[in-house]
Amino acid sequence: MLDSKLLRNSLDLVEDAFKKRGFEVDLTVLQKLEETRKALQSDTEKMQASLNEISKEIGKLKATKKNTSVKEKEASGLTKDIKKKSSKLDSILEDLNSFSLGLPNIPDPDVPVGSSEEDNLEIRTWGSIPEFAFQPKDHLEIGQLIGGIDMEAGSRITGSRFSVLKSDLAGLHRSLTQFMLDLHTKEHGYEELYVPYIVNSDSLIGTGQLPKFEKDLFKIEGDENYYLTSTAEIPVTNMLRDQIIDSKELPIKWVSHTPCFRSEAGSYGKDTKGLMRVHQFEKVELVQVVEGGNSEAVLEELTSHAEAVMQALEIPYRVVSLCTGELGFSAAKTYDIEAWIPSQANYREISSCSNFKDFQSRRMHARWKNIDKNTNELVHTLNGSGLAVGRTLLAIIELNQLEDGSIKVPEALRNYFSKDKISLTESE
């Protein structure tokens, strides 16, 4: 959510930012609502103040056993008027709030302006694109050769875009998770959290998935507004909803491994094969909560933590800065880390690291106590995948394949996985 003062006083700045995003909205609606709000609120508060005054007088009169019927009649009328006016005010405030909840964040000034993937700005690349002496296979073909990926079973058990991993690939998948968690907790100073995978609507509003993107989520039947989490960002960041944190606690660095459930509405026909785009995948997520003021530098740091996983696993990648049109709803700036995928001869997203500034914290009411100024200020929140486990497995399978379809296990996983090679022999 944007600062209401910004919306009131610098509307042109907001309009300009939205234009860059390709986000269209009629902000005059906002201005009208705001005018009405102001008049109603000031009236209501004045009336309430005089009612409070009269009520106090009645209290004093009663204490001295004096007659109060005239005052009571006056107050009674006032009470009725206030009820009428404040219910109007309430509905205006609600309109104002729901309108504001639908407005996206303002991009940072250094975010490249553009409308599509092509406008993303490549920041750096790491590693070299591998040359194969043979025609490389895609991960699904390899997975099936070694009996490690079973898409038919996934669709039988549940439906399309669900998968089953077996034997060595299931183990490698688990090892990857373990490796990532250890790296972030031991080397990068993150505290590990185990969190609910089902979240309520308040949490989803807090991080920005609701009210606009409900179709991307799996909703759970029942009286509660419960949803399967689509990213650990939701439960982890909402740890701080309605909290005021002591400055000594900051920065907070949390890492959490969770499954992620996504409906992938609107992605029909995209990445239909294999593990690239599925309804359920595992992710190790990094979240940082900081005072604000230097969150730009923290985004660089957090991104480097995700990159460290890529480098340790020797996955060639590039980092791109998402252009204004590709930026997520809540983000002020996002770096995508894209792994080289041989079968597609292209870089594909494996991690997304974002700075949300105070956009999420304003929705969540997550603040920190500034002792020097004696004020409560909104924290800045950031997060990034470190990494998406399924896609990492996919990249490793493809990048480390040998001609016969067996897979070399990356050096970094030797302490986590018992073999240095996964071969076809066991499958048939």
Added chain:
RNA sequence: GGAGAGGUGGCAGAGUGGUCGAAUGCGCUCGCUUGGAAAGCGUGUAAGGGCUAAUACCCUUCGAGGGUUCGAAUCCCUCCCUCUCCGCCA
């Protein structure tokens, strides 16, 4: 699932219709004291919003929502959460 207890400020804990946004204690701030510290004394210390250049001032909030009343932390209704005991259970 059954029975009971309870949700008040950073924490503990009073408050059962009227100067209660809330006693008291702890914690924390600043000051006095001290060579320095502790103790002691004094002082300040909830959040959100409105209006302000900024104060001042005003409004709202005692789990959430609704109701009664001139007036609700306090009375009534609904819901949520926490704890204890019993049952069931990974």
